[in-house]
Amino acid sequence: MPALDDELNRRLALLREQNLFRELRRVDSAPGPRLEIAGKTLLNFSSNDYLGLANHPTLKAAASEAVNQFGAGAGASRLVCGSLAPFHQLEETLAAFKGTGAALTFATGYAAALGTITALAGKDDILILDKLVHACIVDAAKLSGAKLRIFAHNDLNDLEEKLKWADRAAPIENGKRKAAILVVTESIFSMDGDAAPLREMVALKEKYGAWLMVDEAHATGVFGRNGRGRADELGVSNQIEIQMGTLGKALGASGGYICGSRPLIDFLVNRARSFIFSTAPVPAAAAAATAGIQLAQSAAGEQLREKLRTRIAELNAALYLPPAAQGSPIIPLILGEEAKAMAAATRLREQGIFVPAIRYPTVARGAARLRITLSAANTGADVATLADALNQIVNPNA
Numbered sequence: 001m002p003a004l005d006d007e008l009n010r011r012l013a014l015l016r017e018q019n020l021f022r023e024l025r026r027v028d029s030a031p032g033p034r035l036e037i038a039g040k041t042l043l044n045f046s047s048n049d050y051l052g053l054a055n056h057p058t059l060k061a062a063a064s065e066a067v068n069q070f071g072a073g074a075g076a077s078r079l080v081c082g083s084l085a086p087f088h089q090l091e092e093t094l095a096a097f098k099g100t101g102a103a104l105t106f107a108t109g110y111a112a113a114l115g116t117i118t119a120l121a122g123k124d125d126i127l128i129l130d131k132l133v134h135a136c137i138v139d140a141a142k143l144s145g146a147k148l149r150i151f152a153h154n155d156l157n158d159l160e161e162k163l164k165w166a167d168r169a170a171p172i173e174n175g176k177r178k179a180a181i182l183v184v185t186e187s188i189f190s191m192d193g194d195a196a197p198l199r200e201m202v203a204l205k206e207k208y209g210a211w212l213m214v215d216e217a218h219a220t221g222v223f224g225r226n227g228r229g230r231a232d233e234l235g236v237s238n239q240i241e242i243q244m245g246t247l248g249k250a251l252g253a254s255g256g257y258i259c260g261s262r263p264l265i266d267f268l269v270n271r272a273r274s275f276i277f278s279t280a281p282v283p284a285a286a287a288a289a290t291a292g293i294q295l296a297q298s299a300a301g302e303q304l305r306e307k308l309r310t311r312i313a314e315l316n317a318a319l320y321l322p323p324a325a326q327g328s329p330i331i332p333l334i335l336g337e338e339a340k341a342m343a344a345a346t347r348l349r350e351q352g353i354f355v356p357a358i359r360y361p362t363v364a365r366g367a368a369r370l371r372i373t374l375s376a377a378n379t380g381a382d383v384a385t386l387a388d389a390l391n392q393i394v395n396p397n398a
Helices: 004-019 057-070 087-097 108-122 135-144 154-169 198-207 261-270 283-296 299-318 336-349 381-391
Strands: 034-037 040-044 102-105 127-128 147-151 181-185 211-215 242-246 256-260 328-336 368-373
Touching: 040 381, 057 087, 057 181, 057 283, 087 147, 102 108, 102 261, 108 135, 108 181, 108 211, 108 242, 108 256, 108 261, 127 135, 127 154, 147 154, 154 181, 154 198, 198 211, 198 256, 256 261, 256 299, 283 299, 299 328, 299 381, 328 336, 336 368, 336 381
Parallel strands: 127 147, 127 181, 181 211, 211 242
Antiparallel strands: 034 040, 102 256, 242 256, 328 368
16 A cells, blocks of 8 residues: 555645646635735635625624623533523524524534434435535535435426336325425525526425425525525525525625524434534624514615625626626636636736636636626726636636
8 A cells, every 4th residue: 555645745736637626725815806926916806705794893793792701702502501602592583583483503604504414314215416516515415315316407397207207116105205305405506596487386295295495595585585595585585495505605604504493403403414513603703694684674784785786787787797687796607628617717817806716626627717796895997807807817708
């Protein structure tokens, strides 16, 4: 056997040859429309901080107050040393925000997916996933041991075929289905910015007696009444059994959540291993998230969403792109080869603009891209600068 470092260096060399090597870039500034990297100020079009709340004074004040009152750390799992008040305040705020019976927060969105799916589905159950769901959902599905089926991205016909198969594989006997069928999708997809047909998916899951889990990570704070999400915007939130999301994108803090019925949340407290066996997040993060939800629902939050919509329209127009039907702040420019995407990202950095090159395995091979994300904190001048640079570097209509 070669020494560990020798073997790892061989694997790293292969990643470099394939233009798939990644590295951490140190940032010496707070999150915002500009970043300080290696002593250079760059316009930031890489963040999921859609409303610009990550460095907002209201959230920072809430976090600071929580540190003063509750300390820097939580001490242990909430089931071991007690559950600090900021977590309860956050979950009550979340449930009211989403219009559900209860809510539960996790250290990360990844932990929320992992804990929830593995708690709800086991080897006798069936999971049906959209092909482009986030890696955390895929990992959770595999770990659950459930029978796994994938339907083509946003393809309702393929979804119905998978549901027909599941209906046959897990028939209803004596008024009870033999095994659970859980369909999982995102409402706004993280790499393409497109939207799931949630109304039609709700109709299908009800037709075949399945449950539906929707990840609203990239929709919460941005869509719906007061930023409640895409499901709220479409009027189907009360027909979705499991609403998942993150507190670390438009809401400006960190952590993940599940919203649903009180029995669902009570079950997860007892069976979601990523909740039970994790030290609770820091109380400051919970307090900041509560402030972020409250701000998102306010008149100031609506003004931020309007600014964001304006920035999206400006960039679509400047790049001659068709306006996104759902107004997503995620705008992918698919370049194909990994080397081409890397070169484009490098040229943008040379012009003072930070946009990440997204490559395999985050997206499929041959689908490498620049993933542009807009924020209410960006100005019209910022967007014009980005558009000028992009029109020089890539032809989005090619």
